[in-house]
Amino acid sequence: MNIRCFLTLLLFMGAICCTVQATTTISITVTDETDNLPVSGASIYIAGSYVGTTNTNGYFEYTHSFSSSYRIGIKKTGYEYWSTQVSSGKTSLDAEMTPEVGTLTINILDSESLEPLDDALVTITGDNIDETRSTDNYGTVDFKVSLDSSYIITVKLNSYETLTKNVEINDESKTVDYLLQRNDLVIFQIFDGESDTANTPLADAEIYIDGKLAGETGSSGKVTLNIEHEKTYNVEVKRSQYASFEEEHFFSNDEILYTVTLSKNLYPVTVSVYDDEKRPISDAEIYIDQNLYGVSDAYGRSGVTKISSGNHEFLVKKTGYNDYLITENIDGSLDDIIVTLDYSKSAVKIIVQDKDNKLVSGAIVSANGNSLGITDNTGMITTELIGNADYNFYVTAEGYNEFSDTRQVPLGSTEMTLTFVLEKKFDFLLIGIIAVAILILGFVVYNLKFRNGGTRGRNQKRPPRRYDGGGL
Numbered sequence: 497m498n499i500r501c502f503l504t505l506l507l508f509m510g511a512i513c514c515t516v517q518a519t520t521t522i523s524i525t526v527t528d529e530t531d532n533l534p535v536s537g538a539s540i541y542i543a544g545s546y547v548g549t550t551n552t553n554g555y556f557e558y559t560h561s562f563s564s565s566y567r568i569g570i571k572k573t574g575y576e577y578w579s580t581q582v583s584s585g586k587t588s589l590d591a592e593m594t595p596e597v598g599t600l601t602i603n604i605l606d607s608e609s610l611e612p613l614d615d616a617l618v619t620i621t622g623d624n625i626d627e628t629r630s631t632d633n634y635g636t637v638d639f640k641v642s643l644d645s646s647y648i649i650t651v652k653l654n655s656y657e658t659l660t661k662n663v664e665i666n667d668e669s670k671t672v673d674y675l676l677q678r679n680d681l682v683i684f685q686i687f688d689g690e691s692d693t694a695n696t697p698l699a700d701a702e703i704y705i706d707g708k709l710a711g712e713t714g715s716s717g718k719v720t721l722n723i724e725h726e727k728t729y730n731v732e733v734k735r736s737q738y739a740s741f742e743e744e745h746f747f748s749n750d751e752i753l754y755t756v757t758l759s760k761n762l763y764p765v766t767v768s769v770y771d772d773e774k775r776p777i778s779d780a781e782i783y784i785d786q787n788l789y790g791v792s793d794a795y796g797r798s799g800v801t802k803i804s805s806g807n808h809e810f811l812v813k814k815t816g817y818n819d820y821l822i823t824e825n826i827d828g829s830l831d832d833i834i835v836t837l838d839y840s841k842s843a844v845k846i847i848v849q850d851k852d853n854k855l856v857s858g859a860i861v862s863a864n865g866n867s868l869g870i871t872d873n874t875g876m877i878t879t880e881l882i883g884n885a886d887y888n889f890y891v892t893a894e895g896y897n898e899f900s901d902t903r904q905v906p907l908g909s910t911e912m913t914l915t916f917v918l919e920k921k922f923d924f925l926l927i928g929i930i931a932v933a934i935l936i937l938g939f940v941v942y943n944l945k946f947r948n949g950g951t952r953g954r955n956q957k958r959p960p961r962r963y964d965g966g967g968l
Contacts (some may be wrong), residue, residue: 513910521559522587526550526570526578529592530624538593539570560584573667574644587889588784595624595642603964604635606649607675608720612636616676643667655722679717682723682747682754686713686733689759690804695857700760704732725749733758737805737827760804767798769812770833777837783811816840816883816908841880843911848875848891850918859918861892881905891916 526535532553540547543566544559549572550556553795553821562584568591569579575593604616611750612635619628623645629637641647643665649672651659656676657709663672688698703710704728711719723729724746731739733755738758745754746885769780769792776796782789799917803826812820817837824833848859848871855875861868864887864892871879871893881887891899902916 503930504614513871515763518563519559519561520585521557522568522582522589524550524556524558524568524570524591525557526572526591526593528575529594532592532809535593537753538570538572538575538591540589541571541672542567543567573586574642576608585828585904596644596667597640598643598665600639600647600663600665601671602631602637602639602649602651603671603672603673604631604637604638604653605675607677610675613676616651616653616656619650619652621650640919641665648699649674651676655724664965668902672859679749680722680724681720683718683720683752684711684713684733685753685755686717686735687755687757689757690718698735701733701735701738701756704730704734705732707732711952723747725751730883737761760806761828762802762804764800764831765803765826766800766832767792767810767812767835768832769798769814771795771837771839777814777817779812780812780817780835780837783809785809786811810835812837822850839882839884839907842905842909844879844881844905845911845913846871846877846879846889847913848877848918849913850891850896850920856893856896856918859891860904861916862890869955870927883907883909884925889914889916891918895923 497959505661518891524540526538527533528535528578529739534550534552534904536550536552536554536853538550538554538556540549540556540558541721542560543562547558552682565581565583566580567581568589569577569611570591570593571577572593575595578593580589580591591720597883600620602618602620604613604913605611607615610629612631612633614631614633614635614636615629616631616637618637620626620639620641625639626778627639629639631637638854640652644667644904646662649659649661649663651661653676655678655681659674661672661674663670665909677945678700684703686698686701688696696717697713698714699715699717701717702715702948703712703719703721705721705723713719725727728744728746731741731745733756735758737760739761741756741758766787767782769782771777771909776792777793778792780792780796780798782791782798784801784803789801792798805826807823809821809826812835814837818840820837822833822835846861846868848856848861850856855873857871857873857875861871861877863881868879871877883905886902886904889900897920899916899918901916905912
């Protein structure tokens with residue numbers, strides 16, 4: 497081997513050695529800029545190529561042989577992308593990564609009305625945050641939070657149960673809605689004590705708390721009110737026509753249902769019964785709401801009874817009188833119900849005939865000056881007349897003398913028959929004609945007889961008188 501070849505080989509091996517010795521190792525430490533804690537699992541990119549991830553201490557080493565500067569990039573979910581340009585000879589690098597920031601929007605609503613709740617205190621605790629804010633008029637509050645993190649949310653508001661929730665934030669902003677339940681609710685249940693069925697709801701009952709109207713029951717007999725517990729209040733329950741309820745009541749923390757049964761007011765009532773001439777009627781049957789209460793006394797009065805407020809039906813009955821029915825609103829303003837009974841009517845059949853029992857048709861019949869009608873071909877009229885009264889009947893018929901009479905329709909009579917007998921008129925003209933005819937006939941007979949007797953007397957001589965010893 498000549499000297500030239502040896503030198504060439506020596507230079508080649510030196511170049512190789514220099515090349516091996518030019519490699520460089522760089523140590524990379526990745527931390528969170530907010531708390532300086534190591535960031536593990538961060539992906540490392542060297543000159544655009546992925547080379548590995550940081551360990552639990554946020555540490556990574558990389559050996560290279562770059563002869564010029566190069567770029568290092570670091571990527572981790574929940575953090576902004578980090579990158580820098582380093583020289584080829586740099587051996588260590590500290591990278592502080594900035595967490596990505598998102599917005600957590602929290603809406604606070606009432607659990608029953610779903611209305612937004614303002615001034616609710618919302619506290620958020622978690623990654624690098626421990627902050628409390630109040631909701632606005634729309635029940636909303638916003639927090640800036642790190643992405644890919646979890647947080648604890650606590651919500652407090654007077655008269656509401658405290659709410660605690662966990663919320664996970666992924667890689668984008670988030671909105672959550674939370675419902676608060678009131679801790680001061682009391683359900684008032686009002687029952688109708690007048691109902692035949694137990695626990696019948698009473699609507700339109702007014703609830704007063706410390707003298708102020710707080711609510712009114714609906715068709716279910718219920719109303720929900722907000723009352724601070726562990727306090728004593730004056731409670732009143734009122735409803736038209738019902739006796740009011742009132743008491744001092746302490747509401748404990750666990751008291752939610754408050755029940756009251758109302759009964760109607762009772763008012764004294766008397767029933768007085770008279771006829772149309774204001775005379776008292778005794779022994780009249782008195783019914784209240786279809787139930788027989790009693791009978792009127794000698795003064796026409798019932799006993800005193802107490803009746804619940806509201807509308808009630810009064811029925812008064814007595815034989816010979818029409819039933820009396822009335823509905824009265826009992827509210828304390830009326831304590832004596834005056835009842836006037838009208839006499840009942842009787843079905844009256846009127847028959848008109850003569851003394852020979854011949855039925856008289858066409859007869860005009862009136863009573864107390866009022867026409868009742870004309871008899872038919874059976875000599876009859878049917879009508880209705882009030883009982884317990886006297887009637888002056890007047891009957892006229894062609895060929896008959898006028899007829900008048902007073903008859904009574906007895907109290908309590910339901911039907912009766914009245915018979916009127918007419919006398920035929922005396923026909924003086926006919927009698928006169930007959931008399932004249934008799935006179936004429938008599939005169940004719942007399943003249944004929946006289947004429948015949950006179951002729952015989954003139955043709956015969958009178959016999960001589962004879963005298964006895966007495967001179968005759």
